[in-house]
Amino acid sequence: MSQTTAVHGERISLLRVLGPGHVWALGVGIVLVGEYMGWNFAVGKGGALAALIACWFAGLLYTCVAMIDSEVTSTVAAAGGQYAQAKHIVGPLMAFNVGLFLVFAYTMLEAANAITLGYLVQTVGSMASFPETHDKPFIVLTIVFLAWLNYRGVYATLTFNLVITAIAFIAILVLFVAVQPWNNTLMKHNELLTGLPYGWLGVLAALHFGMWYYLGIEGTTQAAEEVRSPSRALPLGTMTGIITLLIAATLTWYICAGLMPWEYLGQAVTPLFDAARLTDSRVLMVLLFIGTIFSTLASANGCINDASRAWFSMGRDRYLPQVFGAVHPKYRTPYRSIVFLVPVALVFAYFAPLDQVITFSILAGLLEYTFMAFNVIMFRQKWPLGSIRRGYVHPFHPLPAIVLLILCAATYFAVFLGYGTQLVAMLVFYIIASLWFAFHRYKFVRRGAQFTMPWPKPAGY
Amino acid sequence: MNNFQLLEYAAWGLSAILGLWMVFDLIRTDRTYSEDILNSSREGEIEDALVIDPTHQGGQR
Numbered sequence: 288m289s290q291t292t293a294v295h296g297e298r299i300s301l302l303r304v305l306g307p308g309h310v311w312a313l314g315v316g317i318v319l320v321g322e323y324m325g326w327n328f329a330v331g332k333g334g335a336l337a338a339l340i341a342c343w344f345a346g347l348l349y350t351c352v353a354m355i356d357s358e359v360t361s362t363v364a365a366a367g368g369q370y371a372q373a374k375h376i377v378g379p380l381m382a383f384n385v386g387l388f389l390v391f392a393y394t395m396l397e398a399a400n401a402i403t404l405g406y407l408v409q410t411v412g413s414m415a416s417f418p419e420t421h422d423k424p425f426i427v428l429t430i431v432f433l434a435w436l437n438y439r440g441v442y443a444t445l446t447f448n449l450v451i452t453a454i455a456f457i458a459i460l461v462l463f464v465a466v467q468p469w470n471n472t473l474m475k476h477n478e479l480l481t482g483l484p485y486g487w488l489g490v491l492a493a494l495h496f497g498m499w500y501y502l503g504i505e506g507t508t509q510a511a512e513e514v515r516s517p518s519r520a521l522p523l524g525t526m527t528g529i530i531t532l533l534i535a536a537t538l539t540w541y542i543c544a545g546l547m548p549w550e551y552l553g554q555a556v557t558p559l560f561d562a563a564r565l566t567d568s569r570v571l572m573v574l575l576f577i578g579t580i581f582s583t584l585a586s587a588n589g590c591i592n593d594a595s596r597a598w599f600s601m602g603r604d605r606y607l608p609q610v611f612g613a614v615h616p617k618y619r620t621p622y623r624s625i626v627f628l629v630p631v632a633l634v635f636a637y638f639a640p641l642d643q644v645i646t647f648s649i650l651a652g653l654l655e656y657t658f659m660a661f662n663v664i665m666f667r668q669k670w671p672l673g674s675i676r677r678g679y680v681h682p683f684h685p686l687p688a689i690v691l692l693i694l695c696a697a698t699y700f701a702v703f704l705g706y707g708t709q710l711v712a713m714l715v716f717y718i719i720a721s722l723w724f725a726f727h728r729y730k731f732v733r734r735g736a737q738f739t740m741p742w743p744k745p746a747g748y
Numbered sequence: 749m750n751n752f753q754l755l756e757y758a759a760w761g762l763s764a765i766l767g768l769w770m771v772f773d774l775i776r777t778d779r780t781y782s783e784d785i786l787n788s789s790r791e792g793e794i795e796d797a798l799v800i801d802p803t804h805q806g807g808q809r
Contacts, residue, residue, distance in 0.1 A: 297785065297788070298785075298788040298789065298790065299785060299786065299788055299789055300789045300790070301789065365791045366791070367791075371791065412752045415751075415752070417750055417751070417752040417753075420752045420756070421756055424755075424756045424757075424759035424760050424763070425756075425759055427759070427760070427763045428759040428760075428762055428763045431762075431763040431766050431767050432762070432763070432766055434766075434770065435766040435767075435769065435770055438770050438773075512791070600791070603787070603789060603790075603791065604791075609787060610783075610787075612787050612789065613783075613786040613787050613789075614786065614788075614789045615777060616777065616780075616781055616785070616786070617777075622770075622773075622774060622777070623774065625770075626770055626771070626774055629767070629770075737791075739790065739791045
């Protein structure tokens with residue numbers, strides 16, 4: 288039985304049920320896995336001190352990102368986050384590209400998390416005398432289970448994220464207290480910090496993986512159409528999220544750099560779990576293993592949420608086929624976008640090597656941050672303070688935008704040092720996609736309907 | 749067959765069940781509702797819109 292038409296006024300929208308805690312869980316949930324693994328490759332690039340400097344610089348980069356994002360998204364409160372911002376402030380071609388950056392960054396990160404989870408289960412199998420354990424069933428289960436959870440509703444999805452992210456964060460705090468930072472019984476910073484083995488070039492190279500401490504915090508904006516109070520919840524959730532991550536990143540570096548020599552730490556797969564093993568405490572080992580699993584799950588879960596919202600928003604504006612703009616009448620989720628992205632994530636998780644998947648995710652994120660710096664400058668020029676209502680006004684404008692651009696440029700160079708081919712390949716891909724959009728797809732876009740914010744005309748127009 | 753092989757089969761089985769559940773629900777939803785209604789979401793709507801949900805009886809008016 289088919290209900291053929293919508294009666295006047297009948298609409299199905301995404302469900303506004305989320306609070307600041309869910310926004311925090313979305314942002315920190317995506318990122319916290321970077322503390323459990325990945326950040327330490329920065330140690331391999333330039334030593335432990337270089338990783339600390341990278342942690343600070345990347346922290347500065349992401350503080351700029353969080354401040355800029357909080358201001359713009361508290362005004363452009365729409366699913367799609369930076370895509371919707373680009374559409375209203377810069378224009379359709381930029382919006383199309385930003386939408387692709389978002390979907391790529393999150394889907395690749397989701398695939399990387401699923402690969403990691405499969406690896407962890409395989410490791411447990413090997414430790415339990417089953418060396419022939421396969422990772423593939425657990426990779427597939429991770430992606431399908433979390434997609435199913437996302438399909439069934441945003442409230443349960445992000446409440447689940449809130450619980451597992453909080454446990455993973457508390458595990459880091461417990462480990463920090465357990466290693467007794469107030470004395471030198473376990474911590475050996477005096478012996479293990481050996482300067483900069485590759486000099487300042489190593490510090491620059493470390494920036495590539497230094498991003499891993501915070502990559503994804505900007506994903507909070509994707510919840511804009513599902514929070515009860517966007518102008519309050521988004522800045523609050525995002526800013527508390529970046530503060531949480533700055534604390535977690537610093538503690539993680541302090542614990543690991545004080546327990547392991549940089550030569551080992553630089554290539555460890557699960558540095559925080561390894562740190563727990565070095566304490567000889569079974570309780571800590573179990574806690575940090577659970578933290579590792581939970582942080583991985585939370586990240587993949589948040590990525591599915593964000594990638595599907597970005598894809599959904601592009602479908603709704605007909606930047607992509609309109610079928611992706613559908614909302615489930617019962618669960619109020621972008622169900623077709625969620626299902627469509629499942630095989631995409633599975634293909635990358637099944638066939639692509641982990642470091643390539645991570646690098647493509649970092650590159651997509653980096654392109655997005657570069658856009659954000661230009662975006663906020665244009666936003667303040669076109670709609671100066673006082674011309675529209677803002678939920679949050681970030682301080683010292685345009686300094687954060689300039690700092691963000693400088694740090695992005697340094698990080699591009701760092702990525703180019705290690706993955707120049709991928710950087711060029713990705714840029715070529717976006718140029719081809721842009722040509723397709725400009726010459727083929729744009730004629731389908733709802734040109735008038737895509738601008739939905741009740742703003743006055745921009746200054747100078 | 750060891751415990752981990754059982755876990756692997758369970759993971760495949762659960763993945764198949766959840767995946768099929770999503771596909772069946774997607775098809776059922778698409779056949780129950782018109783495209784007009786499914787695609788009726790608009791960006792920037794602050795107020796919760798009227799929702800129809802005849803099949804599941806869980807909607808609000």
